[in-house]
Amino acid sequence: MELNENAEIDTSQIDDRRSSGGGGGGGIGGLPIGGGGLTGIIVTVLLAVVGGYFGINGLSGDGGEPQSGDNTRLRQECAQPDKVKKLECRNTLYVNAIQDYWVDAYPQHFGEAYKPAKTVFFAQRVRTGCGAADSGVGPFYCPADDQVYIDLTFYKQLADQLGAPGEFAQPYVLAHEYGHHIQDISGTESEMRRAQQRDPDQANKLSVKLELQADCYAGAWAKNATGADDRSGRKLFKSITEQDIQEGLDTAAKIGDDTLQQRGGGTINPAEFTHGTSAQRQQWFQTGFQSGSPKSCDTFATGAV
Ligand SMILES: [Zn+2]
Numbered sequence: 001m002e003l004n005e006n007a008e009i010d011t012s013q014i015d016d017r018r019s020s021g022g023g024g025g026g027g028i029g030g031l032p033i034g035g036g037g038l039t040g041i042i043v044t045v046l047l048a049v050v051g052g053y054f055g056i057n058g059l060s061g062d063g064g065e066p067q068s069g070d071n072t073r074l075r076q077e078c079a080q081p082d083k084v085k086k087l088e089c090r091n092t093l094y095v096n097a098i099q100d101y102w103v104d105a106y107p108q109h110f111g112e113a114y115k116p117a118k119t120v121f122f123a124q125r126v127r128t129g130c131g132a133a134d135s136g137v138g139p140f141y142c143p144a145d146d147q148v149y150i151d152l153t154f155y156k157q158l159a160d161q162l163g164a165p166g167e168f169a170q171p172y173v174l175a176h177e178y179g180h181h182i183q184d185i186s187g188t189e190s191e192m193r194r195a196q197q198r199d200p201d202q203a204n205k206l207s208v209k210l211e212l213q214a215d216c217y218a219g220a221w222a223k224n225a226t227g228a229d230d231r232s233g234r235k236l237f238k239s240i241t242e243q244d245i246q247e248g249l250d251t252a253a254k255i256g257d258d259t260l261q262q263r264g265g266g267t268i269n270p271a272e273f274t275h276g277t278s279a280q281r282q283q284w285f286q287t288g289f290q291s292g293s294p295k296s297c298d299t300f301a302t303g304a305v
Contacts, residue, residue, distance in 0.1 A: 110185075
């Protein structure tokens, strides 16, 4: 993959809270969401369903009002000539490219305008509309405040502990989380949650379908990624190669439920799967990539999964 070092990186799509610290101080106009935050159990359920790669830990109920960060440093960094060498600027560019795709693709497939979603960069702990979370949960999407959350040190964990060091793991992870945003604004996620409440025995199976659909959306984006432009019409990606796609597939293989359970030293228990097996995650990323269309991503169709 080659990024266009001349492209303009739009840091307004990011909320950089990495230096804003914990607690309530320092926030500039937090988003008023709900009352005093959700309970731990509800938060856990919310995040476990649409959340990160590893399930959930370290959540507490003191969600409170989310903070807002300060993008000054990020904006400066990502305006430098060597910006694409910097992790946070590359990730900002990936977010730009993913949303640029959905601005066109979403109306085509869902018949209404795409609603942009910010990605929050945080360090260690963060307050969200879904409650407080720590880095251990992995990247996640919070449907209550429509934001993607990521601690960028996650990629080191992905490389060192899970064996997915490829650069393309990064846009894949972000595109998967934006897949959850698509499911949120299109109503798929709330429909799925109602189905889970009606039929709790099927809750994990439904979660797997939701997760695999997000993988498929990531694949559909990857196919179209080189079409993404900045505000002035300059390409964000110069090229994406077969090796990149292979790295996306390799990442999908490392974060399948069966692989993670095995790695955790436990026995493989399909009843506990919430994200799909390695093979399924690869298969659905591939399905999206081959068609290049969200239409191919109906994991909820009878017999699809
Ligand atoms: Zn997910």
